[in-house]
Amino acid sequence: xxxLRSKILFYLGxxxxxxxxxxxxxxxxxxxxxxxxxxxxxVSSVNLLTGYGGLISLGQGMFWGTSAYLVAVLTTLNILKNxxxxxxxxxxxxxxxxACFGALAVxxxxxxxxxxxxxxxxxxxxxxxxxxxSITHGFDGIRGIVRPDLxxxxxxxxxxxxxxxxxIVGGICFYLIYRIIKSPYGLAMIGVRDNEHRMLALGYNTxxxxxxxxxxxxxxxxxxxxxFAYFNLYVNPSELHWLxxxxxxxxxxxxxxxxxxxxxxxxxxxxGLRYWVSAYTMYWFGIEGIIFILVVxxxxxxxxxxxxxxxxxxxxxxxxxx
Amino acid sequence: MEALRIDRVCKNFGALRVLNRVSFAIxxxxxxxxxIGPNGAGKTTLFNAIMGELQPSSGHIYLMSKDITKMAxxxxxxxxxxxxxxxxxxxxxxxxxxxxxxxxxxxxxxxxRMFKPVRRYKDLYEKTxxxxxxxxxxxxxxxxxxxxxxxxMRLVELLMGIAAEPKIVxxxxxxxxxxxxxxxxxxxxxxxxxxxVTVVMIEHDMKIAFMLAERIIVLYQGMVIADGKPxxxxxxxxxxxxxxxxxxxx
Amino acid sequence: xxxxxxxxxxxxxxxxxxxxxxxLAAGLSLMFGLMGIVNLAHGSYFMVGAFSGLTALEATxxxxxxxxxxxxxxxxxxxxxxRFFLRRVYSLRHHEPILLTFxxxxxxxxxxxxxxxxxxxxxxxxxxxxxxxxxxxxxxPAYRLAIILGxxxxxxxxxxxxxxxxxxxxxxxxxxxxxxxxxLGINIPLVFTIVFCFGAFLAGFGGFVGSPILGVFVGLDIxxxxxxxxxxxxxxxxxxxxxxxxxxxxxxxxxxxxxLWPAYSSLTIYAILVMVLLVRPTGLFGKxxxx
Numbered sequence: 001x002x003x004l005r006s007k008i009l010f011y012l013g014x015x016x017x018x019x020x021x022x023x024x025x026x027x028x029x030x031x032x033x034x035x036x037x038x039x040x041x042x043v044s045s046v047n048l049l050t051g052y053g054g055l056i057s058l059g060q061g062m063f064w065g066t067s068a069y070l071v072a073v074l075t076t077l078n079i080l081k082n083x084x085x086x087x088x089x090x091x092x093x094x095x096x097x098x099a100c101f102g103a104l105a106v107x108x109x110x111x112x113x114x115x116x117x118x119x120x121x122x123x124x125x126x127x128x129x130x131x132x133x134s135i136t137h138g139f140d141g142i143r144g145i146v147r148p149d150l151x152x153x154x155x156x157x158x159x160x161x162x163x164x165x166x167x168i169v170g171g172i173c174f175y176l177i178y179r180i181i182k183s184p185y186g187l188a189m190i191g192v193r194d195n196e197h198r199m200l201a202l203g204y205n206t207x208x209x210x211x212x213x214x215x216x217x218x219x220x221x222x223x224x225x226x227x228f229a230y231f232n233l234y235v236n237p238s239e240l241h242w243l244x245x246x247x248x249x250x251x252x253x254x255x256x257x258x259x260x261x262x263x264x265x266x267x268x269x270x271x272g273l274r275y276w277v278s279a280y281t282m283y284w285f286g287i288e289g290i291i292f293i294l295v296v297x298x299x300x301x302x303x304x305x306x307x308x309x310x311x312x313x314x315x316x317x318x319x320x321x322x
Numbered sequence: 323m324e325a326l327r328i329d330r331v332c333k334n335f336g337a338l339r340v341l342n343r344v345s346f347a348i349x350x351x352x353x354x355x356x357x358i359g360p361n362g363a364g365k366t367t368l369f370n371a372i373m374g375e376l377q378p379s380s381g382h383i384y385l386m387s388k389d390i391t392k393m394a395x396x397x398x399x400x401x402x403x404x405x406x407x408x409x410x411x412x413x414x415x416x417x418x419x420x421x422x423x424x425x426x427x428x429x430x431x432x433x434x435r436m437f438k439p440v441r442r443y444k445d446l447y448e449k450t451x452x453x454x455x456x457x458x459x460x461x462x463x464x465x466x467x468x469x470x471x472x473x474x475m476r477l478v479e480l481l482m483g484i485a486a487e488p489k490i491v492x493x494x495x496x497x498x499x500x501x502x503x504x505x506x507x508x509x510x511x512x513x514x515x516x517x518x519v520t521v522v523m524i525e526h527d528m529k530i531a532f533m534l535a536e537r538i539i540v541l542y543q544g545m546v547i548a549d550g551k552p553x554x555x556x557x558x559x560x561x562x563x564x565x566x567x568x569x570x571x572x
Numbered sequence: 573x574x575x576x577x578x579x580x581x582x583x584x585x586x587x588x589x590x591x592x593x594x595x596l597a598a599g600l601s602l603m604f605g606l607m608g609i610v611n612l613a614h615g616s617y618f619m620v621g622a623f624s625g626l627t628a629l630e631a632t633x634x635x636x637x638x639x640x641x642x643x644x645x646x647x648x649x650x651x652x653x654x655r656f657f658l659r660r661v662y663s664l665r666h667h668e669p670i671l672l673t674f675x676x677x678x679x680x681x682x683x684x685x686x687x688x689x690x691x692x693x694x695x696x697x698x699x700x701x702x703x704x705x706x707x708x709x710x711x712x713p714a715y716r717l718a719i720i721l722g723x724x725x726x727x728x729x730x731x732x733x734x735x736x737x738x739x740x741x742x743x744x745x746x747x748x749x750x751x752x753x754x755x756l757g758i759n760i761p762l763v764f765t766i767v768f769c770f771g772a773f774l775a776g777f778g779g780f781v782g783s784p785i786l787g788v789f790v791g792l793d794i795x796x797x798x799x800x801x802x803x804x805x806x807x808x809x810x811x812x813x814x815x816x817x818x819x820x821x822x823x824x825x826x827x828x829x830x831x832l833w834p835a836y837s838s839l840t841i842y843a844i845l846v847m848v849l850l851v852r853p854t855g856l857f858g859k860x861x862x863x
Contacts, residue, residue, distance in 0.1 A: 253671065
């Protein structure tokens, strides 16, 4: 019983901290936390695909960036100003895009999958870089996005309200991912990750499982992208660049791949480190590489794994984790 | 009714002919068919072809009178086909229970559902518990596969192939690597749990083969050289010639 | 549009570029076939080879020495990678080596930025090769022809080595069945290191030798590794001649792509990759099935 109790206390404490404490801190902490939350949605999509699905993609940024661009284009060109319709259209496009790409990509060997996803992402980046009749503005990106009107009494122009908005959406996303992992589909997906050969012999259509995982993960990345567009009010091709997809992988591993809290911790550590390091040197990517090498060699479970080990050493014993 | 029919199946790997016009039919009334043959005879390749892991170079395979020669691999178990592997092929990080759950879940239409947690599907767990009880592994159900002994893993491997109640099951050397008493226990389990199922088994252990078999098919260099009752096979001169010097019959 | 003389000229450009790709792809293919490792840092060896060769050239004026320096720096980096990083993760799951080499490429990229700065540089073709030959109405640079020729010689050398020598047989045995090879007394870890270093040597060599054509800049590493990987996949793993043919074909395709649709030229090879995998998921000359 005390295990359940400590869990409830933990979540309660977390909720209090996120809802009440953060807003009381200086404003830049609020916006930083908002961005970390949005990034962790992105990272959790990669965690779903790579950690639970076992598919390493170098192109998840494609879905993040495409949805950010779709929001930008739809709103700044006055095609669709309604938040709900814009979101619906964007997510539908992401579903179609990921279903098409995924159907090709998940059929092949894992190595080829990685290169293919890189290729797809690169294609999208090239399209954004080349100004299509001044829609995408190429290298400059698109400015002038405005915070959406949800039709509620609270305006999202306010940083605080937007923070709560992101908190709610993020919470829903994480909860949905949790349910998916614990469901029959989730169990089978992890089985496909660990032993596709046996799963096929048991009668599972592993292609379909992988495709569904790919589409789900794309949609979540897309949700992150939408939030990002409305948060940042400006999108440029770096959101589609393969480096950003690589960063997502890094964040996932730093946090702890295939774990529930990994994405948030990974996004937190990454963002914090990036801001701190970038104040001293411009060689962030090299430092990021070194950190990553250290994580892979010495901290294989990421932050979550490290904390788990600590917990295990402080309390005797501990159950085996997947 | 016909459970399995192999019709002139050939399989070539480049210049190497591993299966050479293999033909036989097994009806659902037959319960224990054992395939024997020296190493390299093509037995596992035959199983792989039946399961769809490889495509025959020519010939046809019929399961329950349906031509499955070109059918996708994952659809065949749904016609009532099960298989176990010679080299244990489980999910090592999953618990014993989870392995069997997956085997059962494969045939349920909720296997794509995403919102109800697996543990709420009570009947799945009941069935799993029953199956594990049949092989005395119920206390170990929460252990990861890695923690089991070889003999116990073989039992789980067996369960994986039969959990979904196939009409015909392919057992590939289910007793490989087991001690004498462990293999007797396994044979006993097979006799008990698979009473009504058509079992097609590859076996190297002659004792078990002749003990369990109603019918024996002998494969040699990819060809069927003998096919019939155990007593006939024992007396067959071709079979003695193939085995003399390489393995002992009794 | 294109007239015949231009077309031939571009064809030769494509062959030269394809040869450079081959220097990378051969090493990658061998590494993957033998060790199951995708080395994303391979492009970094290429780039660092170019940079260090350039430095050597500026310091000594000797092109040949620069080639040596470039090749050796590539080899050295390869050795470091294999010996100190990859060795620790061979036994782990599939993704660790890939990500490790990816991280390494980031480190090497920034290191290069630090050592050589971000301005793109160009290497001068040496005096004795800076003449042109008249081919089908073009004055075609001899240097590029030298690259094509050199590539063919290297291909033949590797092929003969692989097929005809004892060492080659050892490598092939390792690719086919590591356990058996170890059982026969072959020192597999040593073979891995040697093969890896050889691949890195080719990369460093190709980086500097290719620098008069491709330039030397930070970012070359990623551009070239992704192209080389795409080539390896299109060609499939397991056949050296297949690898060469694919490299030349894609080199030509890329070159013509740059001429015909310059805005999207960087996509030509990837577009071909997608199309090939649609039809043949194992690549054109590949052995083995999916997953």
